[in-house]
Amino acid sequence: MDxxxxxxxxxxxxxxxxxxxxNFIAILDAFPANEGHTLVIPKKHFTNIFEIDExxxxxxxxxxxxxANSIRKSLNIENINILQNNGALAGQTVNHFHIHIIPRLENDTVTMKSIPVTIDSKKMEQIALSIKDNM
Structure with a gap:
């Protein structure tokens, strides 16, 4: 396997x-966003959140x-991102499900900001109904 x-x-x-x-390991990220950046990885290979069992x-x-609690205590920090990416456009670079735990520091270089898009009320209602129907 590659x-x-x-x-x-x-x-x-x-x-x-x-x-x-x-079932799992947690390792320090080899290319960390900040000190303490950790990955939680299942031992069984799942490509993404759509494959992993509940x-x-x-x-x-x-x-x-x-x-995250251990990182918070060890590094004496209060701010942490916990995120998980699915697919290349979402930032997934390794096609094996994993959870990022990223300690956040004031003025760090981590960015996760977006510019809000405008969606009219009718379209929002259609999207909401479609998501609800597919649950």
Whole structure:
């Protein structure tokens, strides 16, 4: 398999592991946005959130919360982003589901801002109904 996370899980590539159980590892990101940037990665390969099963997803986010608390205490910070990308246009660079935990510091270089688009009320209603119908 050509997945870098699977290679890390197999021990082919070294990592700085901060957590491990039967289903997940958490490692420091090799290309961090800030000190303490950590990735929570399931040991089973799932490409994205659309493939991962509900129980594994729940466990992953529970681990992410625990890791975030550990980062907060270890680095004495209060601000953290927890995010997960799906697809190249959404910023996913490794096609193996993973959760980013990014400590935030005043004046850091991390950006996640967007310019709001204008959508008229009728279109908003159509979008809302379509999402609701597809739940």
């Amino acid at each position: 997945c870098i996370f699977c290679k890390i899980l197999n021990g082919d590539i070294p990592s700085k592991k901060v957590f491990e159980n039967d 129980e594994t997803l729940k466990e992953g986010y529970s681990i992410a919360r625990n890791v």
